[in-house]
Amino acid sequence: MKTLTDKQRRLWEFILGYYEEYSQFPSYADMQEEFGYSSSNSIYQHLASLEKKNYLTKHSRGNYDIHPTKRSQLEGFYPGIPVKGRIAAGGMHEAISENLGHLPVEIYPEKSDHYFALIVDGESMIEADIRDGDYIIIDPREPSDGEIGAILYDGETTLKTIRKKPDGITLQPENPAFEPIHITPGEWERVQVFGTFVGKAWKKGGNWGLIFRSG
Template identity: 70%
Template sequence: MRSLTDKQQQLWEYIIGYIVDHDQFPTFSNIQEEFGYASPNSVTQQINSLVQKNYLEKVDWGKYVIHPSRRNQIPGIDPGIPVKGRIAAGGMHEAIQENLGHLPVEIHPANTDHYFALIVDGDSMIDADINDGDYIIIDPREPRDGEIGAILYNGETTLKTIRKKKQGITLHPENPSYEPIHITPDEWEQVQVFGTLVGKAWKKDGQWGLVFRAA
C-alpha cells in the first residue's frame, strides 16, 4: 500500500479522530475549516488521494467511509455493521434515532462499510421471511420497484415492499393481515427513504446467521 504524504497523513488522522469522537465522517466544511483550505476543491483533492491509496472508499456522491482494508487497524472503531435502531414491520412508529451497537465482525462481509442494520418489530413481512427480532441489513439507496425499503412517512418508519405505479407508490406488507399504504405522487416529497433491504442477520442458540439477497 502506498505511503501518505505529510498532508495526507494529517488528514487521515483527523478523519479517524473525528469518527471516533462523533461516530460519523466529517463534512467537507469540517475539513476545510480544520485545515484552512481555500476551497472545497482542495478538500476533494486530498480526499481523492486517500481514496486512490485505499485509505477511504467512496460509496455515494460526496459520501465516504473507511476502506475495509483499514478498519481493523484503527483503534476504537468497530468493523461490524452498525445497528442504527428499530423499524416497524406492522403498524408504523417513530423515526429511527437509536444507536444499538454493531453486528459482530465475523458476519461483516467485505465492501459493506456503508451498510447499516435495523431490528425488526412486528410480523407484517413474514411472507418475505423477515421475522420479529431479525436484524435487517440496509443499503442506503432508493429501492427499485419490488424491492423492500425502509421508509419514513409522516414522521413514522415502516418496512414494506415498494410498488411503483403512475398513480403513486404503495407500501405493500408481506402478510395478508395488514393493509397496504398508498402514497400519491404529490405526497412523495413527504417520504424519506432510509434505504433498501439487502440481507438479514439473526442469532439462534448463541450462533449468528447471515444471508444476503441477490441484487
C-alpha cells in the same frame, strides 16, 4: 501515526482499545471521562481532525466509525455492520434514531461497507421471512418496484414492499392481516427513503451470520 498530534494519537489509541473490548465506538461521555475534558467540544474537534486525516469516517451527525483503510490496526477485529435504529413492520410508528452498536459480521466486497442494520418491530412482513426482532441489512439506495423499502413518511417509519403504479406508490405488507398504504405522486415528496432490504443477520450457537435476499 506521525500525521497525528499527541492528543489525537492518544484518542485514536483509546478508540481502538474500546472497539476491541466492546465491539463498538465509544460515546462522547466515555471519551470525556477518559481524558478529563469538562465539555465534549474538545472531543468533537479531535474527532473532526481524525476524520480529515482518514482515520475515522462520519456516517451521521456526530457519529463516527473506523475508516476502512485503518481497520487493519484493529488486530484482525472488524467492527461489523452499524445498527442505526428500529423500523416498524406493522403500523407506522415514530422514527427512532439510535446508535445501537454493531453486528459482528463482515460484508464483502469493501464496496458494501455502506450497508447498515435495523431492528424490526412487528409482523407485517412475515411472508417475506422478516419477523419481529430480526436484524435486517439495508443498502442505502431507492428500492425498485417489487423490492422491500425502509422509508420515513410523515415522521413515521415503515418497512414494506414497494409497488410503483401510475397513480402513485403502494406500500404493500407481506401479511394478509395488514392493510397496504397508498401514497399519491404528490405525497411522495414527503417520503424519505432510508434504503432497500438486501438481507438479514441471524445468530446460532453464539455465532452470527448473514443471509442475503436472492434476485
